[in-house]
Amino acid sequence: xxxxxxxxxxxxxxxxxxxxxxxxxxxxxxxxxxxxxxxxxxxxxxxxxxxxxxxxxxxxxxxxxxxxxxxxxxxxxxxxxxxxxxxxxxxxxxxxxxxxxxxxxxxxxxxxxxxxxxxxxxxxxxxxxxxxxxxxxxxxxxxxxxxxxxxxxxxxxxxxxxxxxxxxxxxxxxxxxxxxxxxxxxxxxxxxxxxxxxxxxxxxxxxxxxxxxxxxxxxxxxxxxxxxx
Amino acid sequence: xxxxxxxxxxxxxxxxxxxxxxxxxxxxxxxxxxxxxxxxxxxxxxxxxxxxxxxxxxxxxxxxxxxxxxxxxxxxxxxxxxxxxxxxxxxxxxxxxxxxxxxxxxxxxxxxxxxxxxxxxxxxxxxxxxxxxxxxxxxxxxxxxxxxxxxxxxxxxxxxxxxxxxxxxxxxxxxxxxxxxxxxxxxxxxxxxxxxxxxxxxxxxxxxxxxxxxxxxxxxxxxxxxxxx
Numbered sequence: 181x182x183x184x185x186x187x188x189x190x191x192x193x194x195x196x197x198x199x200x201x202x203x204x205x206x207x208x209x210x211x212x213x214x215x216x217x218x219x220x221x222x223x224x225x226x227x228x229x230x231x232x233x234x235x236x237x238x239x240x241x242x243x244x245x246x247x248x249x250x251x252x253x254x255x256x257x258x259x260x261x262x263x264x265x266x267x268x269x270x271x272x273x274x275x276x277x278x279x280x281x282x283x284x285x286x287x288x289x290x291x292x293x294x295x296x297x298x299x300x301x302x303x304x305x306x307x308x309x310x311x312x313x314x315x316x317x318x319x320x321x322x323x324x325x326x327x328x329x330x331x332x333x334x335x336x337x338x339x340x341x342x343x344x345x346x347x348x349x350x351x352x353x354x355x356x357x358x359x360x361x362x363x364x365x366x367x368x369x370x371x372x373x374x375x376x377x378x379x380x381x382x383x384x385x386x387x388x389x390x391x392x393x394x395x396x397x398x399x400x401x402x403x404x405x406x407x408x409x
Numbered sequence: 410x411x412x413x414x415x416x417x418x419x420x421x422x423x424x425x426x427x428x429x430x431x432x433x434x435x436x437x438x439x440x441x442x443x444x445x446x447x448x449x450x451x452x453x454x455x456x457x458x459x460x461x462x463x464x465x466x467x468x469x470x471x472x473x474x475x476x477x478x479x480x481x482x483x484x485x486x487x488x489x490x491x492x493x494x495x496x497x498x499x500x501x502x503x504x505x506x507x508x509x510x511x512x513x514x515x516x517x518x519x520x521x522x523x524x525x526x527x528x529x530x531x532x533x534x535x536x537x538x539x540x541x542x543x544x545x546x547x548x549x550x551x552x553x554x555x556x557x558x559x560x561x562x563x564x565x566x567x568x569x570x571x572x573x574x575x576x577x578x579x580x581x582x583x584x585x586x587x588x589x590x591x592x593x594x595x596x597x598x599x600x601x602x603x604x605x606x607x608x609x610x611x612x613x614x615x616x617x618x619x620x621x622x623x624x625x626x627x628x629x630x631x632x633x634x635x636x637x638x
Contacts, residue, residue: 190419191461193502232420232500236491260489260504262465271461273422275489327557327635406556406637 192272195240196227196311197255198318199248201283202335206300207351208283209315211307212247213295218269219308225315226296227274240277247294250286254334255279258318266310274309278318280334322352328404330371333392341379341387342366349409357409365407371397421501424469425456425540426484427547428477430512431564435529436580437512438544440536441476442524447498448537454544455525456503469506476523479515483563484508487547495539503538507547509563551581557633559600562621570608570616571595578638586638594636600626 199210214224228243230236240255255277262273283298299305301319306312325331332340332348346362366372373393378386428439443453457472459465469484484506491502512527528534530548535541554560561569561577575591595601602622607615 191422191459193420193422230420230491230502233493235493236489236502257488259486260465262459262504264462264464273459273465275491324557324633327633328553404553404556406635408635 192270193230193236194227194272194274195230195236195243196225196274196276196314197240197244198225198258198276198278198315199244199250199253200278200280200318200322200335201286201298202280202348202351203283206302207348208298209301209304210248210296211299211305212297214308215294222308223299223305224308225276225311236275237277240275244279248286248296250281253279253281258314258321261310261314263310268309274314276314276318278321280322280331282335282337284337323354326352326409327407330369330392330397330400333394333397339375339377339379339389339391341382341389343382343387345390353409362409365409369400369405369407371400421499422459422465423456423501423503424459424465424472425454425503425505425543426469426473427454427487427505427507427544428473428479428482429507429509429547429551429564430515430527431509431577431580432512435531435576437527438530438533439477439525440528440534441526443537444523451537452528452534453537454505454540465504466506469504473508477515477525479510482508482510487543487550490539490543492539497538503543505543505547507550509551509560511564511566513566552583555581555638556636559598559621559626559629562623562626568604568606568608568618568620570611570618572611572616574619582638591638594638598629598634598636600629 201208201210211223212226214220214222226243226247228239228246230239234242236257237255241253244250244253258276258278260273260275264271304312304315307315326349331352332345335348336344342363345366346357346359349362350357371393372390375389375391377389379389380386430437430439440452441455443449443451455472455476457468457475459468463471465486466484470482473479473482487505487507489502489504493500495501533541533544536544555578560581561574564577565573571592574595575586575588578591579586600622601619604618604620606618608618609615
């Protein structure tokens with residue numbers, strides 16, 4: 181393919197990681213304070229350049245690990261951002277990835293010397309380059325995803341109440357949902373196991389706890405459904 | 410960002426174009442016979458290297474135009490393919506784009522000296538590199554898309570019968586659909602205009618012709634619906 185390639189046309193390739201988490205305050209995103217120029221000191225997604233010996237997915241996993249210590253996080257490719265002026269210094273194309281993780285399970289693993297911090301998606305700071313656009317795109321993708329794939333396994337604790345699941349969907353979709361309607365639609369997906377166990381903190385009578393049926397959940401990941409909430 | 414970048418890590422960036430068309434024989438894809446090494450003479454997607462002065466989308470449009478003469482074709486980014494060994498000669502990452510076009514409207518525009526040819530998606534030849542994987546991915550995306558966005562405006566003639574629309578969906582989804590059920594679901598989307606005009610070739614009584622209501626169609630492109638066929 182060298183016949184139509186000029187060395188002048190070389191561009192840099194990077195990856196950026198959008199990490200979503202959920203806790204009792206809602207949907208959040210993990211950002212770092214950038215510690216080199218340009219834009220040093222500004223909030224940023226976690227990013228880095230691709231090495232010749234790795235795939236884009238491999239680079240995203242390496243970058244996430246370097247900044248947070250997180251391992252084995254499944255990330256999905258979102259989009260390749262390539263506007264000519266998106267990086268003020270170099271001609272860089274960046275492929276964004278996103279992942280969903282459980283904040284409680286992983287928080288202690290976060291490496292502190294990079295100043296990583298969780299932000300509510302409703303209170304995002306101004307980020308460097310086109311990173312705000314990447315985040316907005318990832319939120320749209322996540323919303324879209326709720327209508328065709330199950331969401332929650334990576335974001336909720338192992339055992340959760342129906343209210344927690346409802347609040348997760350409300351946080352992602354950024355709207356209030358009718359509880360009875362939601363429960364009936366979620367139940368029709370047949371991915372939950374109702375436990376003979378209650379969370380007694382949430383109300384006087386207590387609330388039944390649920391788990392995901394991992395096998396059925398994974399099957400639905402492969403065979404999309406249609407869910408209209 | 411130069412602090413963690415090595416010149417050894419330079420990789421090449423290309424784009425590949427997956428062009429879907431539809432005619433009375435079904436869903437098709439536009440391929441070219443590759444006229445340079447490696448893999449000269451094999452069937453391939455239309456591809457080329459990114460220039461420093463253009464976005465990925467700009468490169469895809471330029472490449473498509475160079476091989477086919479087609480202009481102003483709206484293409485959507487599909488995925489960045491980056492496996493280390495995907496190209497046997499250079500370390501190349503390719504971003505695939507796909508587009509839907511009307512074969513009848515555009516066929517005369519196809520430049521013949523590149524040996525471009527339409528293939529039924531059910532009779533695809535073996536393609537170079539990972540191009541078969543790209544095509545399979547694009548078909549999955551197109552199928553998925555039918556459940557959340559309207560499809561057809563770019564693929565059907567301006568005026569079409571309900572049977573043609575049904576056959577388009579059947580070709581994309583690769584399954585038979587119940588006609589009455591399909592008509593009722595499509596009508597509920599409210600994107601069609603029924604004309605006071607019949608196609609007299611398709612049956613003795615004739616079949617009413619329809620057009621897309623472009624304004625409503627475009628609104629649905631932005632605000633996804635949920636369609637379960």
